[in-house]
Amino acid sequence: MPAACRRSSRRASTWPVCCATGPPTSARDRSCSRPGTEAGGRTLAVRPGAVPNLLSLVRVGLVPVLVVTLTRSGPEARALAGLVFLVACVTDFLDGWLARRRASTTALGQFLDPLADKLVVAAVLIMLAAQSLEPRVPAWMVVLIVVRELAVTGLRGIASTGGVLVPAQELGKYKTIFQMFAIEALLLHYRYPIPGTQLAIDFHAAGMLFLWMALVLAVWSGVDYHVRILRRVRLD
CATH class of the missing domain: 1.20.120.1760 (CDP-alcohol phosphotransferase transmembrane (TM) domain)
Structure with a gap:
């Protein structure tokens, strides 16, 4: 496999499942790529207290x-x-x-x-x-x-x-x-x-x-x- 393809496949594997096809290209994909968020950008974190x-x-x-x-x-x-x-x-x-x-x-x-x-x-x-x-x-x-x-x-x-x-x-x-x-x-x-x-x-x-x-x-x-x-x- 060419080096460029190997680099591309490694980059794609680092994205979450909802963005498994590659780097995020839409607002939904970008929100999905941030830890602690879900589609639509809603934060999933709960305050400790x-x-x-x-x-x-x-x-x-x-x-x-x-x-x-x-x-x-x-x-x-x-x-x-x-x-x-x-x-x-x-x-x-x-x-x-x-x-x-x-x-x-x-x-x-x-x-x-x-x-x-x-x-x-x-x-x-x-x-x-x-x-x-x-x-x-x-x-x-x-x-x-x-x-x-x-x-x-x-x-x-x-x-x-x-x-x-x-x-x-x-x-x-x-x-x-x-x-x-x-x-x-x-x-x-x-x-x-x-x-x-x-x-x-x-x-x-x-x-x-x-x-x-x-x-x-x-x-x-x-x-x-x-x-x-x-x-x-x-x-x-």
């Missing part, structure tokens, strides 16, 4: 779904509520993981993520306490947990506006874990037999155990957070 923020918005959108589901009674409705809450927990994990992995934490994300968490937790706990299904979730426990969440979130926002940043502590992370297990179990509520045995899982009893652990850690971590904020303010 868009996906985590979208997941937070999905979590906010699940709040009314949970509320409506909890207005119904029966094991099927509770199982559906448990499934919806599980989806909310998965989106919570994913948006945090993606934000850390891509180093794409944004101001909007820092606002949306905790807001979505607080809305989901507060809505579900309030609905559980308001129901007449026996045995009931004590309203005073729900009030303490919700007030703690609002107080810490409000204090964090006020402190951040003054340039005082206090990182999350391990106590708060453990509280969140126990809280998620508690809510999931309380949503399922009923006793479910274990197949092949004479045993059964009492989800309400398990949920109350986790809720007590979450309550202790919520109060402990809340007091600790307020103390650390006051220390930082005095030092500054």
